[in-house]
Amino acid sequence: MLAIEARGLAKRYTGPLGRKVHDALRGVDLAVPRGTAFGLIGPNGAGKTTFVKTLLGVVRPTAGAVRLLGGDPEDPRIRARVGYMPERLRLSPAWTPLEILASVARLKGAPLPRPRALALLEEVGIAHAAARRVGGFSKGMRQRVGLAAALVGDPELLVLDEPTDGLDPIGRVEVRALLARRLAAGATLFLNSHLLAETERICGRIGILVEGRLAREGPLEALTATSAEWLVRFEGDAPAPALAEAGFTAGGDGRWRFAGEPEPLNAALDRARAAGALVVELQADGKDLEVVLAEALRAGREAA
Numbered sequence: 001m002l003a004i005e006a007r008g009l010a011k012r013y014t015g016p017l018g019r020k021v022h023d024a025l026r027g028v029d030l031a032v033p034r035g036t037a038f039g040l041i042g043p044n045g046a047g048k049t050t051f052v053k054t055l056l057g058v059v060r061p062t063a064g065a066v067r068l069l070g071g072d073p074e075d076p077r078i079r080a081r082v083g084y085m086p087e088r089l090r091l092s093p094a095w096t097p098l099e100i101l102a103s104v105a106r107l108k109g110a111p112l113p114r115p116r117a118l119a120l121l122e123e124v125g126i127a128h129a130a131a132r133r134v135g136g137f138s139k140g141m142r143q144r145v146g147l148a149a150a151l152v153g154d155p156e157l158l159v160l161d162e163p164t165d166g167l168d169p170i171g172r173v174e175v176r177a178l179l180a181r182r183l184a185a186g187a188t189l190f191l192n193s194h195l196l197a198e199t200e201r202i203c204g205r206i207g208i209l210v211e212g213r214l215a216r217e218g219p220l221e222a223l224t225a226t227s228a229e230w231l232v233r234f235e236g237d238a239p240a241p242a243l244a245e246a247g248f249t250a251g252g253d254g255r256w257r258f259a260g261e262p263e264p265l266n267a268a269l270d271r272a273r274a275a276g277a278l279v280v281e282l283q284a285d286g287k288d289l290e291v292v293l294a295e296a297l298r299a300g301r302e303a304a
């Protein structure tokens, strides 16, 4: 079952008299299965926010179609099952977090007793300010209120545009843990973020949007994997000739390199251990998301 299904999604923003302004989306196909976490990344202006708004029926696509949780994103019954946190939160300054949650609950037609609202605010770490006006809140505090608002009604699909923007490092860890709990409970996460490390930690599947097109899409491991290479650190006085004999080559940084699939790697590690070596660190030699993004950008611009 799919949580999100986009087919041939295109969005052309037009100016007065229909003059062409910008093709923000140029035919995006995407399927996100239920219960998974998907991260959309890409440079400024790539069309990420337009994509999210199109998903949610906030922006009408020029061409193509979207299904959310098997239904129409403009259907209020579908909307009630989706939690959305926009990139630019507009919170009425005179309202308190409790009042904001109550109003979201009314809009969604979801009952929200006060203890449940307080529990939500507790979960995002803002319960201490539950009855204070948000006008005086810091960016991080506002962000937490926005996240609590997105969680009203325990949505099956959470669409979050830059959810950790403005949060301090502890706040980021807390939000990551919260998202992991929701995912474990069966929710689907769709994250739009500039923070690659953040996306890498939360999402199992990644899409890279470049100039309105999905340049790459797939499981994180597949996007970041190089050929099967491993870096191993042995305890200081490991016998170098025996390591070379076992199939390792010196990496130059104190680590040893092994090229091969997990099975031959383990056999080589067994040989090294039999010769008295002790493994203290083992790492797959992959690219990080930053490198993958840079490659996708280069390829996308060369193709354009």
Ligand SMILES: Nc1ncnc2c1ncn2[C@@H]1O[C@H](COP(=O)(O)OP(=O)(O)OP(=O)(O)O)[C@@H](O)[C@H]1O
Residues within 6 Å of the ligand: 013, 014, 021, 022, 023, 024, 042, 043, 044, 045, 046, 047, 048, 049, 050, 051
């Ligand atoms: N309402 C609008 N009218 C005209 N052009 C728009 C409108 N909204 C967005 N655009 C243009 O569409 C393109 C994609 O914008 P969008 O906000 O979707 O990108 P983004 O990937 O979310 O960028 P960022 O990472 O900077 O938030 C940009 O060139 C932007 O200027």
